[in-house]
Amino acid sequence: MPRKTHYYRFYFEVARASFRRQLVYRWTNLTGLIVNIFFGAIFSYVMIALFQARHDTAGYDLRDTLRYIWLVQALIMVVVPFGWTDLMLTIRSGDVVSDLSKPCDFYWYWFSREVGSALYYFLFRTVPIYLGGMLLFGIGLPGGWVSWLGSGFFLLIGAALGIAFRFLYNIIAFWIIEARAMVTMGQVIATFFTGSYIPIAFMPFWLRSITLWLPFNGMMNVPTEIFTGKLFGGALAFEFLRQALWLVALTLLARGIAAIAARRVVVQGG
Amino acid sequence: MAAKTTTMIETHDLSKAFRIAKRRPGLFGGMRSIVDPEMRTVSAVRDLNILVERGEMIGLIGPNGAGKSTTIKMLTGVLVPSSGKVTVAGFDPHRQRRALASHIGVVFGQKTQLWWDLPLIDSLLLLRHLYHVPAERHAENLAHMRAMLDLDEFIHTPVRQLSLGQRMRGDLAAALLHDPELLYLDEPTIGLDVVAKARIREFLLEINRTRGVTVLLTTHDMDDVEALCPRMMIVDHGRKLFDGPVTGIRERFGGERTLIAQIDPADLATLPRGGENQPIIEGLPAGVRQVPAESPQVALAFTRDALPAHELVAWLGARIRLRDVTFEEPDIEDMIRHIYEDGLLLKEEEEAVSVG
Numbered sequence: 001m002p003r004k005t006h007y008y009r010f011y012f013e014v015a016r017a018s019f020r021r022q023l024v025y026r027w028t029n030l031t032g033l034i035v036n037i038f039f040g041a042i043f044s045y046v047m048i049a050l051f052q053a054r055h056d057t058a059g060y061d062l063r064d065t066l067r068y069i070w071l072v073q074a075l076i077m078v079v080v081p082f083g084w085t086d087l088m089l090t091i092r093s094g095d096v097v098s099d100l101s102k103p104c105d106f107y108w109y110w111f112s113r114e115v116g117s118a119l120y121y122f123l124f125r126t127v128p129i130y131l132g133g134m135l136l137f138g139i140g141l142p143g144g145w146v147s148w149l150g151s152g153f154f155l156l157i158g159a160a161l162g163i164a165f166r167f168l169y170n171i172i173a174f175w176i177i178e179a180r181a182m183v184t185m186g187q188v189i190a191t192f193f194t195g196s197y198i199p200i201a202f203m204p205f206w207l208r209s210i211t212l213w214l215p216f217n218g219m220m221n222v223p224t225e226i227f228t229g230k231l232f233g234g235a236l237a238f239e240f241l242r243q244a245l246w247l248v249a250l251t252l253l254a255r256g257i258a259a260i261a262a263r264r265v266v267v268q269g270g
Numbered sequence: 271m272a273a274k275t276t277t278m279i280e281t282h283d284l285s286k287a288f289r290i291a292k293r294r295p296g297l298f299g300g301m302r303s304i305v306d307p308e309m310r311t312v313s314a315v316r317d318l319n320i321l322v323e324r325g326e327m328i329g330l331i332g333p334n335g336a337g338k339s340t341t342i343k344m345l346t347g348v349l350v351p352s353s354g355k356v357t358v359a360g361f362d363p364h365r366q367r368r369a370l371a372s373h374i375g376v377v378f379g380q381k382t383q384l385w386w387d388l389p390l391i392d393s394l395l396l397l398r399h400l401y402h403v404p405a406e407r408h409a410e411n412l413a414h415m416r417a418m419l420d421l422d423e424f425i426h427t428p429v430r431q432l433s434l435g436q437r438m439r440g441d442l443a444a445a446l447l448h449d450p451e452l453l454y455l456d457e458p459t460i461g462l463d464v465v466a467k468a469r470i471r472e473f474l475l476e477i478n479r480t481r482g483v484t485v486l487l488t489t490h491d492m493d494d495v496e497a498l499c500p501r502m503m504i505v506d507h508g509r510k511l512f513d514g515p516v517t518g519i520r521e522r523f524g525g526e527r528t529l530i531a532q533i534d535p536a537d538l539a540t541l542p543r544g545g546e547n548q549p550i551i552e553g554l555p556a557g558v559r560q561v562p563a564e565s566p567q568v569a570l571a572f573t574r575d576a577l578p579a580h581e582l583v584a585w586l587g588a589r590i591r592l593r594d595v596t597f598e599e600p601d602i603e604d605m606i607r608h609i610y611e612d613g614l615l616l617k618e619e620e621e622a623v624s625v626g
Contacts, residue, residue: 017385101367
């Protein structure tokens with residue numbers, strides 16, 4: 001290919017277009033923001049009630065717990081956005097056929113789109129939601145720039161894992177006509193195992209042991225625990241290895257299934 | 271890679287059959303179908319031979335389910351043929367789909383490749399990177415498209431706010447920015463008003479003439495074909511019924527046209543009434559028959575060889591006062607019925623063999 005030089009430019013531009021597309025939905029974002037803050041407040045009051053009876057749960061004091069809760073609320077839309085059916089809808093309408101025939105990689109095209117919107121959600125959800133938590137519950141900012149940097153790095157992995165996961169539960173629409181059920185199930189599973197309901201550290205030992213080995217752990221729990229100073233040092237290398245392997249595995253799986261789906265379309269029609 | 275020949279599209283006995291699982295009736299039947307599905311084969315396209323030269327404009331017409339879309343999908347490479355050979359712009363569409371993609375442009379009348387929430391210009395700029403078009407070339411093409419399609423009045427408007435005609439102009443620009451040699455259009459004028467249709471047709475003639483773009487369009491609308499294409503193919507049930515010049519096509523296969531006349535209310539009262547209280551015109555010329563219409567209209571169906579349209583208007587006008595007169599052209603379905611009924615299909619096939 002003589003034009004190899006601007007091969008990646010397209011994906012960059014797709015991410016940019018996707019970012020700008022999100023900017024259009026100001027009111028949707030504002031209402032979503034309010035919902036996230038509302039849930040952050042509910043979970044916070046539950047935890048405050050819990051910590052009246054005890055002062056330490058699994059090594060977390062009240063302030064650690066509130067920080068965890070607020071950061072998780074702040075990251076949900078970056079990592080496991082609710083109601084993401086964009087890919088599924090193109091499969092249903094048949095528009096996917098024209099996407100498959102574009103001279104670009106189908107998976108990286110969707111990946112770039114989601115990177116663009118993840119960046120948007122980071123700026124317009126994560127930051128204001130955490131600020132909301134600081135204002136309402138005085139949770140402050142933990143750690144220093146080293147833990148922020150580490151957390152940011154692991155958030156990149158987490159976001160990429162989230163994209164691969166939502167791609168997988170959407171692409172099932174090629175085989176199942178009513179794929180909404182799968183979307184709901186995918187979301188419930190992700191919400192639970194990412195620690196959105198209760199911090200993973202609070203889970204019973206047996207459940208936590210399983211959860212820590214799942215890719216969902218890398219989506220939000222790992223970046224959050226690094227941010228709150230619960231995860232540091234040598235443990236990071238191990239988490240990196242574990243989650244990087246998941247990322248490679250899920251990405252390969254997503255691309256593999258996309259290839260099978262493409263072949264099916266090519267033989268069976270849209 | 272692709273040798274420059276004068277042929278753009280060539281297919282040889284192109285066929286596509288789909289295998290569809292048939293569900294057995296009842297609960298147990300349904301369960302059995304999961305384990306042991308009963309497969310039914312449906313042929314969408316049968317032994318299709320197409321030869322399109324570079325620079326041609328050709329219309330592919332046929333009723334719903336005739337196999338037009340399936341054919342286009344095989345020509346773009348998104349569907350693999352069950353059997354037969356196909357070459358487009360020197361490529362094997364299915365195996366070289368990505369390479370072929372930068373040589374062709376595709377527009378589906380009912381779909382869009384534009385970003386719905388963003389201004390039109392954003393989608394047009396993004397396409398440069400998809401097809402790796404050099405910046406100057408892209409700028410030149412974009413300027414050209416903006417002028418020819420009058421995009422400037424809405425280029426900064428989000429696509430979701432565009433009218434159907436404007437969106438179609440945007441989609442046409444999007445399909446042509448990477449200088450494709452071949453343009454596929456699927457129902458490009460569907461749902462458009464007369465002015466928008468005329469504008470799109472004019473543009474297509476222009477790019478065909480000035481840029482030498484080969485155009486293959488599928489449509490329901492015979493007017494599209496008559497305005498644009500010197501040559502047309504009619505397909506039905508996956509088979510080619512006709513392949514030849516458009517001139518005189520309606521005269522040959524067109525069946526009956528219909529004259530619809532608005533009768534002056536005063537004269538309407540004087541007409542005798544038939545079944546369902548329909549006014550009756552008596553003593554019609556040979557080859558003309560009256561068909562049911564809504565009062566105060568009268569509809570007369572007539573064949574081309576019966577008498578010229580203006581003579582029929584004059585004939586009718588001499589008997590009753592007319593407020594308005596319109597003509598309805600026979601539609602594709604009528605033409606196909608006519609082709610079957612008169613066995614015209616066989617004659618064309620003999621011709622094709624002797625030419626080929």
